[in-house]
Amino acid sequence: MLITVANNKGGQGKTLLATLLAQYLASNPENVKKVFCLDLDRTQQHFIDNMAKSGLSFVSGLDSAAKCPLCVVDTPPSLDDDVIRAVKMADVLVVPVVPCKHSAQNAANIAEIRERRDGLRVVLNQWDASLAQKQARSFLNDRGFRFYGIMPKYKRVAHNIDAGLDWRHDVFEEQTLEIIGILKGLLSGPA
Numbered sequence: 001m002l003i004t005v006a007n008n009k010g011g012q013g014k015t016l017l018a019t020l021l022a023q024y025l026a027s028n029p030e031n032v033k034k035v036f037c038l039d040l041d042r043t044q045q046h047f048i049d050n051m052a053k054s055g056l057s058f059v060s061g062l063d064s065a066a067k068c069p070l071c072v073v074d075t076p077p078s079l080d081d082d083v084i085r086a087v088k089m090a091d092v093l094v095v096p097v098v099p100c101k102h103s104a105q106n107a108a109n110i111a112e113i114r115e116r117r118d119g120l121r122v123v124l125n126q127w128d129a130s131l132a133q134k135q136a137r138s139f140l141n142d143r144g145f146r147f148y149g150i151m152p153k154y155k156r157v158a159h160n161i162d163a164g165l166d167w168r169h170d171v172f173e174e175q176t177l178e179i180i181g182i183l184k185g186l187l188s189g190p191a
């Protein structure tokens, strides 16, 4: 199973969500599949650095990723051939969006590249319910997108991930459960 996290805009939460998903899957006793990771971002390999600290295994290319029982793929803020392939090949395509006019359009473009909506999981990230964010949400709503999670700012979790720690480190249980709920929603059957 290939889980790709993509949005060709930077700062949307791709690496954050890829890390959350991989760490969650690796620590979930219900998941019997070994978790592999692939970082297609060649300029800053934050994802692979995080995953190496978590002791997870990684692969070096999409062809190997496709053969893994379970692989989480983080992507750069660009649309090169590998990213387009990873978007098309994904069983689950997670698209984080910090809602604003342009990021909503970007998310719509990524979905179009896939040429199908099954497996598409749009997450509104760093949600603050401002007017601009609500307009971006309406833009996506009007185009038939549904949302698989609305994440506010999780300061501590983001700090943990940026510092290469387990995301749950010193995080209140209520927030941990909320995030696990979102991750489960992302991984649940096709919609």
Ligand SMILES: Nc1ncnc2c1ncn2[C@@H]1O[C@H](COP(=O)(O)OP(=O)(O)O)[C@@H](O)[C@H]1O
Pocket: 009, 010, 011, 012, 013, 014, 015, 016, 017, 077, 125, 126, 151, 152, 153, 154, 155, 158, 159, 161, 162
């Ligand atoms: N929900 C969130 N709450 C707080 N900080 C966040 C959240 N999502 C992302 N960030 C922070 O925003 C920055 C960009 O996120 P990142 O996952 O690196 O984006 P991308 O990989 O799409 O470029 C990082 O410092 C990350 O920790």
Ligand SMILES: [Mg+2]
Pocket: 014, 015, 016, 041, 046, 075, 076
């Ligand atoms: Mg990134």
